[in-house]
Amino acid sequence: MVAFRVYNDYVAHTLGVTTVLNILQFVLVLLVASIPVAMPTVFSITLALGALNLSKKKAIVSRLSSIEEMAGVDILCSDKTGTLTKNQLTLGETSLINAKDAQDVIFIGALASRKEDNDPIDNAVIAALKDQSKLKDWVLDKFIPFNPVSKKIEAHLHNQTSNEKLWVVKGAPQVIGQMSDDSAVANKVNDITDQLAKRGYRALGVAQSKDEGKTWTVLGVLSMFDPPRDDSKKTIDECKREGIRVKMITGDDTAIAIETAKKLGMGTKIYNASKVFPKDLDPDNVPDDLAKLIADADGFARVFPEHKYAIVKTLQKQGHIVAMTGDGVNELLL
Known part of the structure; x- marks a missing residue:
């Protein structure tokens, strides 16, 4: 219609400023009338294309409107x-508290791990244990996984040869340190944790109990680096x-x-x-x-x-x- 009007006025030699302004006004009216109808369709197509591009980057879009919100x-x-961080933990130095050897701390930490969970912390601890055959002597009776409130993992085991019972825990040092009846131990754990943290290391406390959780012995603190x-x-x-x-x-x-x-x-x-x-x-x-x-x-x-x-x-x-x-x-x- 606009093209016809322009052509007609051009042939009739009546195309002037006033005519052009009238045509532009008509075009503007058409645009204003058409935009509300087309807008939802245009938005949906645009957001769908955005979702497609995000899927190529391994992002899952559950609601199209979330793309607009994210913008x-x-x-x-x-x-x-x-x-x-990479969540690729590497075990560093071990700080001893009641343990006599670093491998003793790592061994108890490994008992408080489940290899089948493929947890990065568990994998790092188990991999650091030199003699992994020692783990085969112990049978897992109960496993309490980590949760963000308790901030620890607990395992109850018994030795299939001697039938000795052993409860083990590993977790946030401030939590493990408080499990000891000796306040000096808790303070030492906190000091070790602070020193490791200043160097960018994560700390993992390890403790054991031979009387089914009545008393706990804090063995040491494992250090881990996550680049x-x-x-x-x-x-x-x-x-x-x-x-x-x-x-x-x-x-x-x-x-x-x-x-x-x-x-x-x-x-x-x-x-x-x-x-x-x-x-x-x-x-x-x-x-x-x-x-x-x-x-x-x-x-x-x-x-x-x-x-x-x-x-x-x-x-x-x-x-x-x-x-x-x-x-x-x-x-x-x-």
Whole structure:
């Protein structure tokens, strides 16, 4: 219709400024009338193409609208282990407490592991045991897997030759240290953990009980190093250029989180969540002073799942579009 009008006026020599303006006005009316009808279709096709491109990068899109939401993200809360780091643990030096030999600590740590789970920590501990034939003498009666609240793994075993019973645990040093009746042992474990963390090492406490859990003997602390992923720093730099602030949210020690942040060029204003979050915290109603701390912080360490939930909810209430990434169940539930 527009083409016909232009051609007709051109042949009749009536094409002037007024005529052109009338035609443009008509075109504008047509555009305004057609856009609301076509917009949902155009959006759906665009988002579908975006989902296709993301699938080529091994990303699963469950809702098309999530692509649009992701494009508006201004804060990314990222787990550390397996996300910013390779999760390829290598066992380092062993700090002895009540054990006489490093292999004794590693042996008990291996008993508190299940090779079939293919867990990176379990694999590192088992691989460090020189004489793995010793494991065959012990039969597993009960296995209590790791969870983010207890922060430990516990196994109950008996020796098939002597029928001796043995309970073993490995886990977060601050938790294992508190299982001892001797406060000096707990303090020593904390000191060792702090020294290892300053060098970027993760620590794993190991203890055993020969009286079915009535008393525990802390044997030592294993050190592990988990190097940053090769692409982590580049990804974080790209996020910064796009105006996205990355906050590290990890269950590891504060010193380890800060050391990793330094290597990746992230902010080092990282707080111990167990100290700054009250025990009776209502994740949906965070106090104003804590909400300000959450907004200003570069990250939090020693977090529990409820801390992660509170952090994300608080940032959302402040008007931010928040993304949460990690390989744990507590990240997937947010």
